[in-house]
Amino acid sequence: xxxxxxxxATTGVGEYRFGPDTTENMACxxxxxxxxxxxxxxxxxxxIEAVIEENxxxxxxxxxxxTFNKIEGYIKKxxxxxxxxxxxxxxxxxxxxxxxxxxxxxDIKFSVDGSFEYKDGDEIQFRGVSNNxxxxxxxNYYNGKYVKILRKxxxxxxxxxxxxxxxxxxxxxxxGTLQSKELLMFLFVNQDVSMKDSYTDIEMKSAINQIxxxxxxxxxxxxxxxxx
Numbered sequence: 001x002x003x004x005x006x007x008x009a010t011t012g013v014g015e016y017r018f019g020p021d022t023t024e025n026m027a028c029x030x031x032x033x034x035x036x037x038x039x040x041x042x043x044x045x046x047x048i049e050a051v052i053e054e055n056x057x058x059x060x061x062x063x064x065x066x067t068f069n070k071i072e073g074y075i076k077k078x079x080x081x082x083x084x085x086x087x088x089x090x091x092x093x094x095x096x097x098x099x100x101x102x103x104x105x106x107d108i109k110f111s112v113d114g115s116f117e118y119k120d121g122d123e124i125q126f127r128g129v130s131n132n133x134x135x136x137x138x139x140n141y142y143n144g145k146y147v148k149i150l151r152k153x154x155x156x157x158x159x160x161x162x163x164x165x166x167x168x169x170x171x172x173x174x175x176g177t178l179q180s181k182e183l184l185m186f187l188f189v190n191q192d193v194s195m196k197d198s199y200t201d202i203e204m205k206s207a208i209n210q211i212x213x214x215x216x217x218x219x220x221x222x223x224x225x226x227x228x
Contacts, residue, residue, distance in 0.1 A: 012039025
């Protein structure tokens, strides 16, 4: 299939190194997500926020860095090319995305912080802040469906905790699996809207598109859950 792109076309590249505990398809999905983020970053022409995590065991430390775009955009059309190569004994999935990107004009500043790697049974907690008062909806995407975890009232410029101080949320691996890559979607709206408890992919896109772009922010993050 051929896609026609306009002047907003850009190219993004993402990579993910994987071993025997991760399937090739999962690795390439992560790489494609990184490629789309790269395309958005290049189009917006701005270096964004950086999240650096340090994981230490005894004297061995591993640093992870993720970058996220502060100016939200979306990909209208895209094509992706996957390639698996061998580097220093590891398999690496490399994905190149050609995308048509659009910016969303929006003055809302909304950020979420927290770990995105967990062991089975670990408690999950995030902290967020917005320059606008409003409402935060947290959805978990798994097996083709978005399921609402919570709804939180956010006060302007005040840090809030997700899920909450009194409610605990734990990472849980599906039965019979060693690893699970799941998507979390944080939806911020400055005016309350009616959101259902679950959506398919198409239903969620439709629900978000019904909210004016100037009234919402969406942050998506992949979390990895591993067997202890």
